[in-house]
Amino acid sequence: MTSTVMAKPSTRLTIDVWADVLCPWRYIGEHRLAQAIEKSPHADEIELKIHTFQLDPNAPKTVIPTLEYLSKKYGVSQAQARAQEEALGRQAKTEGFEYKADRPAGNTFDMLRLIHLANEYGVGWDYVRAMQVEVFSGHDDAFEHATLVRLGEKLGIPAQEIRDVLTTERYADAVRADHDQAVQMGANGVPFTVLGQLLGVPGAVSAEQYGAAINEAWERING
Amino acid sequence: MADAKVEEAASAIEMVAQDQTEGYCDPVTGVCVWPGAAQAESEAEVDDSEEPSPTE
Numbered sequence: 001m002t003s004t005v006m007a008k009p010s011t012r013l014t015i016d017v018w019a020d021v022l023c024p025w026r027y028i029g030e031h032r033l034a035q036a037i038e039k040s041p042h043a044d045e046i047e048l049k050i051h052t053f054q055l056d057p058n059a060p061k062t063v064i065p066t067l068e069y070l071s072k073k074y075g076v077s078q079a080q081a082r083a084q085e086e087a088l089g090r091q092a093k094t095e096g097f098e099y100k101a102d103r104p105a106g107n108t109f110d111m112l113r114l115i116h117l118a119n120e121y122g123v124g125w126d127y128v129r130a131m132q133v134e135v136f137s138g139h140d141d142a143f144e145h146a147t148l149v150r151l152g153e154k155l156g157i158p159a160q161e162i163r164d165v166l167t168t169e170r171y172a173d174a175v176r177a178d179h180d181q182a183v184q185m186g187a188n189g190v191p192f193t194v195l196g197q198l199l200g201v202p203g204a205v206s207a208e209q210y211g212a213a214i215n216e217a218w219e220r221i222n223g
Numbered sequence: 224m225a226d227a228k229v230e231e232a233a234s235a236i237e238m239v240a241q242d243q244t245e246g247y248c249d250p251v252t253g254v255c256v257w258p259g260a261a262q263a264e265s266e267a268e269v270d271d272s273e274e275p276s277p278t279e
Contacts, residue, residue: 023248023255024246024255025247025257055248055253056253182250183250188238188250189247189250190250191247197235197236198235198236198237199238199239200236200239201240202238202247203246203248204246205243205245209243212240216239
């Protein structure tokens, strides 16, 4: 007669991230978080969920150059804005991705509504990434509806669904609700990353620190 | 999420690595900052403004 030792089933770790398409730290942080997950022995049991957080509801509806937007928003010269953006670009380059100072800026409310649609198809995370690649690579048409439809279709979202969202107010309440939820949860920095509904990481940290947070959350849930 | 659930979740969340952040955007003002800004500013035009260092 043999006995079988049943391993305790582990509970999946959910990582919730609140962010905006225009958020440079989400763009940079995502690469680091992805590295941390890839290195984790629990990578297959980690689920990523994207939530929206609009940083600037008053951003112009008409797309303008980012340096002009930053100059107006912060009251700094465009040269100052360029210097800081190019410094971030150099940092991004060392981490293997493109980040251009000369890129479009605009109001992200419609994009964020589309992310809620994408979440229904299970591709919200990928949609944000695709939007950010368009924006941060400096594509002037990143905010155009045709671009958003193209990106969404690639991920399997029906074009008509995307157009329907863009021509209505669908998911407007969901964007506001996500924002309020993050604030009520104590978010004091965006991106706001919550691991296992236990640990909160405000802002972007290194891949090693994301890894440490993943390990700690995993241990608390499954230890 | 119902209010009670939000409050429950908020009370359960422990902030970690707050002092390790390399950059973040303020959820209230939307202002984005990064610690390396001072170095970049020195390469740009001189400006007496004490505005937060912008990224986005």
